[in-house]
Amino acid sequence: MIHLQNVSKKFGQRLAVDDLTLLVPAGEIFGLLGHNGAGKSTAIGMMLGQVWPTAGDVKICGHDIAGSRKLALQKVGAIFEAPVFYDYLSGWRNLEILSHYTARCSPARIREVIAWVGLSGREKGAVRTYSHGMRARLALAQALLPQPELLILDEPGDGLDPEGIHEMRQTILRLRQELGLTILLSSHLLSEMELLCTRIAVMNQGRKVFEGAMAETRRTRGWVRLRTSNFAQAAALLREAGLIEQDRGEKFILPAGGIGTDQIVAHLVARQQAVFEIAPEEETLENFYLSLMRK
Amino acid sequence: MFYYQLRNELWKLFGKKRTYIGFGICLLAEAINILLFRYAHNPRRYLVRHLELMGYSSDKYITNLTMATSVLVPVAFVLLPLYVALVGGDLMAKEAEDGTLRMILARPISRLRLVTIKWLAGAIFSILLALVLGGFGILFASFFFPSGGLFALLPLDGLFSIFNEAEGWQHYAAATLALSANAITIMGLAWMFSCCNVKPAAATILALSVVLTSRVIQEIPYFHDWQAWFITYHLSLWMRTFQQPVPLGDIAQSLSILLGFNFTFFIIGSSIFQMRDIKS
Numbered sequence: 001m002i003h004l005q006n007v008s009k010k011f012g013q014r015l016a017v018d019d020l021t022l023l024v025p026a027g028e029i030f031g032l033l034g035h036n037g038a039g040k041s042t043a044i045g046m047m048l049g050q051v052w053p054t055a056g057d058v059k060i061c062g063h064d065i066a067g068s069r070k071l072a073l074q075k076v077g078a079i080f081e082a083p084v085f086y087d088y089l090s091g092w093r094n095l096e097i098l099s100h101y102t103a104r105c106s107p108a109r110i111r112e113v114i115a116w117v118g119l120s121g122r123e124k125g126a127v128r129t130y131s132h133g134m135r136a137r138l139a140l141a142q143a144l145l146p147q148p149e150l151l152i153l154d155e156p157g158d159g160l161d162p163e164g165i166h167e168m169r170q171t172i173l174r175l176r177q178e179l180g181l182t183i184l185l186s187s188h189l190l191s192e193m194e195l196l197c198t199r200i201a202v203m204n205q206g207r208k209v210f211e212g213a214m215a216e217t218r219r220t221r222g223w224v225r226l227r228t229s230n231f232a233q234a235a236a237l238l239r240e241a242g243l244i245e246q247d248r249g250e251k252f253i254l255p256a257g258g259i260g261t262d263q264i265v266a267h268l269v270a271r272q273q274a275v276f277e278i279a280p281e282e283e284t285l286e287n288f289y290l291s292l293m294r295k
Numbered sequence: 296m297f298y299y300q301l302r303n304e305l306w307k308l309f310g311k312k313r314t315y316i317g318f319g320i321c322l323l324a325e326a327i328n329i330l331l332f333r334y335a336h337n338p339r340r341y342l343v344r345h346l347e348l349m350g351y352s353s354d355k356y357i358t359n360l361t362m363a364t365s366v367l368v369p370v371a372f373v374l375l376p377l378y379v380a381l382v383g384g385d386l387m388a389k390e391a392e393d394g395t396l397r398m399i400l401a402r403p404i405s406r407l408r409l410v411t412i413k414w415l416a417g418a419i420f421s422i423l424l425a426l427v428l429g430g431f432g433i434l435f436a437s438f439f440f441p442s443g444g445l446f447a448l449l450p451l452d453g454l455f456s457i458f459n460e461a462e463g464w465q466h467y468a469a470a471t472l473a474l475s476a477n478a479i480t481i482m483g484l485a486w487m488f489s490c491c492n493v494k495p496a497a498a499t500i501l502a503l504s505v506v507l508t509s510r511v512i513q514e515i516p517y518f519h520d521w522q523a524w525f526i527t528y529h530l531s532l533w534m535r536t537f538q539q540p541v542p543l544g545d546i547a548q549s550l551s552i553l554l555g556f557n558f559t560f561f562i563i564g565s566s567i568f569q570m571r572d573i574k575s
Contacts, residue, residue, distance in 0.1 A: 045572065045574060070403040073401070080394065081575070084393050101300065155388075158519070
C-alpha cells in the first residue's frame with residue numbers, strides 16, 4: 001500500500017529524512033516510531049504529497065504521489081495530531097466540506113459514518129462545542145468518508161486522556177477487523193504501539209534504524225529469568241557446570257549454546273536449589289526502542 | 296465538483312464572523328459620513344462653496360448621489376483595501392496556520408484547483424463588498440437627501456464634474472462596478488502573499504504596504520509623469536468614471552493592466568504554493 005524507495009528530504013542544509021526505504025503491505029497495522037524530529041511527520045507528509053522529496057520515489061496504492069496524486073490519494077484517509085476543523089461550522093458541514101475535496105458524498109454516507117464513529121445526535125452542533133474526544137471522532141469520520149483502504153494516523157493519541165487512548169485503540173482494532181483497512185500509525189505511545197502494531201519501523205535522526213515484525217522486537221536474545229532461593233549460589237553452580245555463559249542483575253542467566261531450561265532446572269534441583277520460576281526474558285518495545293536509540 | 300468546492304469555500308468564508316467586520320465597519324463609516332454631511336455645518340458648506348464657485352445651485356446638487364459619492368471616496372481609499380487585504384491574506388495562510396490545510400491536502404485535490412477556488416471565493420467577497428458599499432451608500436444617502444443631479448468633487452485628483460440625475464446614476468453605477476476591479480486586485484495581491492509561508496497578518500500587511508508605498512510614491516510630484524507605472528494609478532480607475540467625458544480608452548487600459556496584475560499575482564501565488572512544503 002505504501003512504498004517509499006530511497007526517499008530523502010532536505011530543509012535547507014538540514015537532512016530531515018535520509019535515504020528512507022519503507023514498505024507497508026496491505027492489511028498491516030504498521031507503526032512508525034521515533035523521537036521528536038526523527039522525520040516521521042516529514043515521511044508522512046511525503047506520503048500524502050504535502051512535502052516534496054528531495055530524492056527518491058513515493059508510491060501510494062500503486063500510484064506515484066508526485067505524478068498521480070489524485071489516483072494515489074483516492075482511497076486514503078488521514079488524521080493528524082490535535083484534530084483541527086472549522087470550529088464555527090457544524091460537524092456535519094465540516095464533513096461535507098472535507099469530503100468534497102475527494103468526491104461528492106451522499107448525506108446517507110455521512111450519516112452512516114457519523115453513526116460508525118458514535119457522533120449521532122451531535123453532528124449539527126458547532127465544532128467549537130465539541131470535546132477533544134468528539135473532535136477525534138470527527139477526525140476519524142472525515143478520514144473514513146471516502147471509503148479508504150489506507151488510513152494514515154499521525155500521532156492520533158496526542159492530548160487524549162487514558163479513556164480516550166483506550167477508545168482510540170479499540171477503534172483502530174475495529175477499523176482493521178470490520179473494515180479491513182491498512183493502517184500506518186505514527187505515535188510516541190510505545191505501549192499503545194506494542195498493543196496495536198503488527199510491524200514497525202523505527203526512525204532516528206532521519207534514518208530508518210529498524211523495520212520488522214513486532215514479534216522480532218520481543219526476541220529474547222537468549223537471556224532467561226531465573227528465581228531461586230539463592231541466585232548467586234545457583235548461578236555459580238551453573239557456571240561451574242558450564243551450563244551458562246553469563247549472569248546479570250541477580251535475576252537473569254544466559255544459557256550456554258544448546259542448553260535448555262529443562263537441563264538447568266534439573267541441575268539445580270539435583271543440588272537442592274529451590275527453583276521458583278524460570279522463563280525466557282521477553283523484551284518490551286520500550287527497552288527495544290531505547291536500545292536502538294543508544295546505538 | 297468544482298461548484299461544490301467553490302460553494303464550500305464560500306460557506307467557510309461567510310461562516311466566519313471576521314468576514315463581516317469589513318462590511319460592518321465600511322457601512323458604519325458611510326453612515327457616519329452621511330450623518331455628518333446632513334447634520335454638521337462644515338462638510339456641507341465645503342461642497343456648497345465649490346458648487347457656487349462654479350456657478351451651480353447647491354439646492355439642485357446636494358443630493359443623494361452627491362453624498363453617496365462623497366462618502367464612497369474615503370471608504371474606497373482606506374477601508375476597502377484594508378478589508379479585502381484582510382480576507383485575501385487569510386485565504387491560504389489562515390488555513391496553514393490553523394492546520395486545516397494539512398487536512399485538505401491529505402485529499403486528492405490538486406494544489407492548483409485549491410488555490411483557484413480560494414482566489415474565486417476571495418474575488419466574490421471583493422465584488423460583494425464593493426457592490427454593498429455602493430448600494431448601501433446610495434440607500435442611506437436617500438434617507439437624508441433628495442434625489443437629483445450628481446456633483447463629483449475629488450480635489451486631490453483635480454476632478455470636478457456635474458451630471459444630471461440620469462447621467463449621475465449611470466456614473467455612480469459604473470464607479471461601483473469599477474471599484475470591484477480595485478477590490479479584486481488588492482485581494483489578489485494579499486492572496487499571493489498568503490500563498491507563501493507567512494502568517495495571515497503578514498500577508499495582509501505586505502499587501503497594504505505595497506498599495507500604500509505605490510500611492511505615496513505616485514503622489515510625489517517628481518513622479519507625476521510616471522504615474523501610469525504605478526498600480527495605484529490603475530486602482531483609481533473607478534474615480535475616472537466620474538470624469539466628463541468618461542475617458543473610456545484610459546479606463547480600458549487600466550482594466551487591462553489590472554487584469555495583467557491579477558494574472559501575475561495568480562501565477563506567482565499558485566507557483567509558490569505548488570512548490571511549498573506543507574508541514575504542521
